[in-house]
Amino acid sequence: MPADGGIGAATPRREDVRFLTGAGNYTDDINLKGQAYVHFLRSDVAHGTLNNVDTASAEEMPGVIRIFTGEDFADVGGIPCGWQVTDKHGEPMxxxxxxxxxRGKVCHVGDPIAAVVAETYEQARDAAEAIEVDIDDLPAVMDMKAALADGATKVHDDLSSNLCYDWGFIEDNKAAVGEAIANAAHVTTLELVNQRLVANPMEPRVAVGDYHRANDESTLYTTSQNPHVIRLLMGAFVLGIPEHKLRVVAPDVGGGFGSKIYHYAEEAFCTFAARALNRPVKWTSSRSEAFISDAQGRDHVTKIELALDADNNFTAIRTETYANMGAYLSTFAPCVPTYLHGTLMAGNYKTPNIYVNVKAVFTNTVPVDAYRGAGRPEATYQIERVIDKAARELGVDPIALRRQNFITEFPYATPVAVEYDTGDYTATMDKLEEIADVAGFAARRAESEARGKLRGFGVNCYIEACGIAPSALVGALGARAGLYDAATVRVNATGSISVMVGAHSHGQGHETSFPQVVAEMLGIDPSMIDIVHGDTARIPFGMGTYGSRSLAVCGSAMVRATEKIIAKAKKIAAHMLEASDADIELKDGQFTVAGTDKSVAWGDVTLAAYVPHNYPIEDVEPGLEETAFYDPANFTYPAGAYACEVEVDPETGKVTIERFAAADDFGNIINPMIVDGQVHGGLGQGIGQALLESCAYDESGQLLTGSYMDYAMPRADDVPFYAVDHSCQTPCTHNPLGVKGCGEAGAIGSPPTVVNAVVDALQSAGHNVTHIDMPLSPSRVWQAMQG
Amino acid sequence: MYAFDIERPTRLTDAVKLLSDATDSQLIAGGQTLIPTLKQRLAMPERLVSLGAVDEIKGICTGDDGALCIGGGTTHADVAAGAGAYPALAGLAANIGDPAVRNRGTIGGSLANNDPSACYPSAVLASGATVVTNARQIAADDFFDGLFATNLEEGEIITEVRFPVPDAAAYMKFEQPASRFALVGVFVARFSGGVRIAVTGASEEGVFRWSEAEAALAGNFSAGALDGLSLSGDGMISDLHGSGDYRAHLISVMTRRAVAAA
Structure with a gap:
């Protein structure tokens, strides 16, 4: 293998050189000749009948090129949803x-009403203020349960109610679950809220539409995690532009966390307007606009019941969740509370009976979709909170209760339709107890108490389904797309390599880790290999990056393509060495005839492929470029165990995280430093959810947390130094790298860990507190202590 | 932002003149509140008159009476670094916002804005400081006039703040988690003539003195002297980040801690 850059090397991230020196090329850095600017006039009411939009005086304002309203889009499609859930009666959502x-109605604060295109951004904004909008306010639909009551105001008049779907999973389990709960020795019940979050990537969304009339080609530059998905959705379903006339480029993207998966109205608008006006049109979101137009996350209200037998074995789980869809269905919204949530309700435990009910509800709020973890944090939070509550009710050690119920034999078919291929939950818990120094907790608690602070310890296990996803399976579950990925390995004449991948890197470090894999396979230096991503004109059709899928799915495609390269290169080498290709070995960049010292170097073979003078031309085509598509056989199942120690100030309710340990099993690891970074980032986001973040609306649908003055983002001093370990490795059994994915684990596993620790701290001081809804802000914790 | 003109006078008298001419002018000091307001198009002045180049209102010195005199145009960072004679005040300045805010924001701008969650008003009120303007001197007890309101006249510029230096003092801020402004901030100052306590962040009326606690501490400057004293949550700000009752409770906690730390 390469001395310092193959699989397992903690290679520094090569992309950081440009990011840290201001040399990145983000969408907002793209400015095209003749570019115009668009400003969206957005609804400032949550719900209303849109009677009239009068643009006459605004059109006379300086610099205005054209003002678009809903009527201009009468002949194009709406923003499509990429997943259709079938409800418990077999009916489509x-x-x-x-x-x-x-058109006709506004459905949330931020709903775009008109778009002003002008010579400058300020002119567009000035003109937008001159547009006269006539809206009759309607009552805002905000509370999910009230929204489902008979006679409730409807968000969409043409739907029969505010219910998107009432989903049962699995209906056939329902009776057995009810019976198990009725016969249980103990049932623990918990009602909880997994609060709404705003993704807040550092880079706000940007879109630049461009059009070349000479060849009728449209280009959209956009802040996306998956340019091919955007091209497909926008081209086929919204604007009717065939793929060969539409290019989507997602250059450097400054964080996504899910919010940049989806196809947004602003992207379609800029592409449409560029064609209509025959000049480039650019939109750059302000941070304030992001709060009311980026898809938001979570927002589940749940009741969970956990049944145990007399020996404390879990016998059943039943949950009922209300999931907020917001005002419209964002691209993957329907699948988050269902197939990314219900399928994970077994957690790490051999609970034989599980039934999940989810009611998805429309409200007059910003649409909700997948946000780092997407459904899996919601599942983990319920399971791990209710187990902790059960342990307290039963007076048993929460770690012991978990260990006792761990799944220990693999493969394991859960009662919620998925099969875990491999794992070792006992090993991660053993590792956790070591790195968290569980044994030393009592002394640390005594020390905290001596300073007048309450100290709590919380533990948590998680499992997630990553490597999304087997196409046939998700198709059967309602996905309107395949979820394979693709890679093209282009070996150049001198031996350097460009790998074009369907995955997209917006912080994940693919440009460093992906070459490590190819370098390992070929035995060459990774500096000879570059990754190309983010441009539909340059990369094969792949589905992008989300759901911790890039390495497991796209990386596997890259391995398959590289295997094809090796096979072909061996044929060329065999010809050059006058041997049989079956006898050729590739090691350290040299092709050698087995058992001899006859060899030819990598670069000689690649040159021969492009200068085929002495070449097996009758059997082997010139050139050295291969593409592979990879459709995974199963999800991957990363898992782990987390522990957290908090201090609570009993006088103010302020929580500080003193220690945090994470023992993860991600299978094989390509770059442990990048994995550390992914875990750190996920933990920070999960701690943000646990202690700080909350997207709040008032009863009229106005956003109360529309800026960082009120929406609390985690900062460096809110998080501790982490003890992170990923030495427990049970490689995935069905992908060629044995990798599982690590991008979301931290955000999935940390919220319940923190909440469990805070409840432990409060109970240690005699407070009869069994649950506090996130975020555990000082005022909420103090209020809980008041009884 | 709407378009506006900007003037950057270098002399105080020129700034005063610009503010009194026919053009609709808005004074800008550090701009830490005004610039975001302009960006949101919530203000549309024809002209900004910047104090940024008026050096005569910047800096820190000691007055003949021993007071610490801080120019109205002095940044929080300069107060943090230069107010060593009054450590509680320097510490307060050092914890306002973040470095970017502290390097732009000024004491005069903060006081003129009188944000109900700002830190400086509590220090001025608890210290019994004197706010000096281009026209007059205003005692701290007369200066603050409710949320975002002061005794300043149109076009009046804060040139200096004179802080009597107490025998002991401390500022305790409990931060609002998102903005890190004071959810409750309590400044306690002990002088030979008595104790002054000012509370920011909490009241719907803005910064105020907690006179019952001042009286309790006058004869016995210890946290224990506050036992049994509390404020009602009525009239306290109640929002996402805490109820009025919570803020009232925090005032007691922060006051005890400030007394202990002073």
Whole structure:
């Protein structure tokens, strides 16, 4: 293998050189000749009848090129939803129209009403203020349960109610679950809220539409995690532009966390307007606009019951969740509370009976979709909170209760439709107890108490389904797309390599870790290999990056393509060495005839492929470029155990995280430093959810947390130094790298860990507190202590 | 932002003149509140008159009476570094916002804005400081006039703040988690003539003195002297980040801690 850059090397991230020196090329850095600017006039009410939009005086304002309203989009499609959930009666979900610009109604604060295109951004904004909008306010639909009551105001008049779907999973389990709960020795019940979050990537969304009339080609530059998905959705379903006339480029992207997966109205608008005006049109979101137009996350209200037998074995789980969809269905919204949530309700435990009910509800709020973890944090939070509560009710050690119920034999088919291929939950718990120094907790608690602070210890296990996803399986579950990925390995004449991948890197470090794999396989230096991503004109059709899928799915495609390269290169080498290709070995960049000292170097073979003078031309085509598509056989199942120690100030309710340990099993690891970084980032986001973040609306649908003055983001001093370990490795059994994915684990596993620790701290001081809804802000914790 | 003109006078008298001419002018000091307001298009002045180049209102010195005199145009960072004679005040300045805010924001701008969650008003009120303007001197007890309101007249510029230096003092801030402004901030100052306590962040009326606690501490400057004293949550700010009752409770906690730390 390469001395310092193959699989397992903690290679520094090569992309950081440009990011840290201001040399990145983000979408907002793209400025095209003749570019115009768009400003969206957005609804400032949550719900209303849109009677009229009068643009006459605004059109006379300086610099205005054209003002678009919903009527201009009468002949194009709405923003599509990429997943159709079938409800418990076998009926398809209710799916509202989602116009590019509002028509007839506005459905949330931020719903775009009109778009002003002008010579400058300020002119567009000035003109937008001169547009006269006539809206009759309607009552805002905010509370999910009230939204489902008979006679409730409807978000969408043409739907029968505010219910998107009432999903049962699995209906056949329902009776057995009810019976198990009725016969249980103990049932622990918990009602909880997994609060709404705003993704807040550092880079706000940007879109630049461009059009070349000479060849009728449109280009959209956009802040996306998956340019091919955007091209497919926008081209086929919204604007009717065939793929060969539409290019989507997602250059450097400054964080996504899910919020940049989806196809947004602003992207369709800029592409449409560039064609209509025959000049480039650019939109750059302000941070304030991001709060009311980026898809938000979570927002589940749940009741969970855990049944145990007399020996404390779990016998059943039953959950009922209300999942907020917001005003429209964002691209993957329906699948988050269902197939990314219900399928994970077994957690790490051999609970034989599980039934999950989810009611997805429309409200007059910003649409909700997948946010780092997406459904799996919601599942983990319920399971791990209710187990902790059960342990307290039963007076048993929470770690022991978990260990006792761990799944220990693999493969394991859960009662919620998925099969875990491999894992070792006992090993990660053993490792956790070591790195968290569980044994030393009592002394640390005594020390905290001596300083007048309450100290709590919380533990948590998680499992997630990553490597999304087997296409046939997700198709059967309602996905309107395949979820394979693709890679093209282009070996150049001198031996350097460009790998074009469908995955997209927006912080994950693919440009460093992916070459490590190819370098390992070929025995060459990784500096000879570059990754190309983010441009539909340059990369094969792949589905992008989310769901911790890039390495497990796209990386596997890259391995398959590289294997094809090796096979072909061996044929060329065999010809050059006058041997049989079956006898050729590739090691350290040299092709050698087995058992001899006859060899030819990598670069000689690649040159021969492009200068085929002495070449097996009758059997082997010139050139050295291969593409592979890879459709995974199963999800991957990363798992781990986390522990947290908190201090609570009993006088103020302020929580500080003193220690945090994470023992993860991600299978094989390509770059342990990048994995550390992914875990750190996920933990920070999960701690943000546990202690700080909350997206709050008032009863009229106005956003109360529309800026960082009120939406609390975690900062460096809110998080501790982490003890992170990923030495427990049970390689994935069905992908060629044995990798599982690590991008979301931290955000999935940390919220319940923190909450468990805070409850432990409060109980240590005699407070009869069994649960506090996140975020555990000082005022909430103090209020809980008041009884 | 709407378009506006900007003037950057170098002399105080020129700034005063600009503010009194016919053009609709808005004074800008560090701009830490005004610039975000402009960006949100919530203000549309024709002209900004910047104090940034008026050096005569910057800096820190000691007055003949021993007071610490801080120019109205002095940044928080300069107060943090230069107010060593009054450590509680220097410490307060050192914990306002983040470095970018502290390097732009000024004491005069903060006081003129009188944000109900700002730190400086509590220090001025608890210290019994004197706010000096281009026109007059205003005692701290007369200066603050509710949320975002002061005794300043139109076009009046804060040139200096004179802080009597107490025998002992401390500022305790409990931060609002998102903005890190004071959810409750309590400044306690002990002088030979008595104790002054000012509370920011909490009241719907803005910064105020907690006179019952001042009286309790006058004869016995110890946290224990506050036992049994509490404020009602009525009239306290109640929002996402805490109820009025919570803020009232925090005032007691922060006051005890400030007394202990002073």
């Amino acid at each position: 209710q799916e509202p129209a989602h116009p590019v610009l509002a």
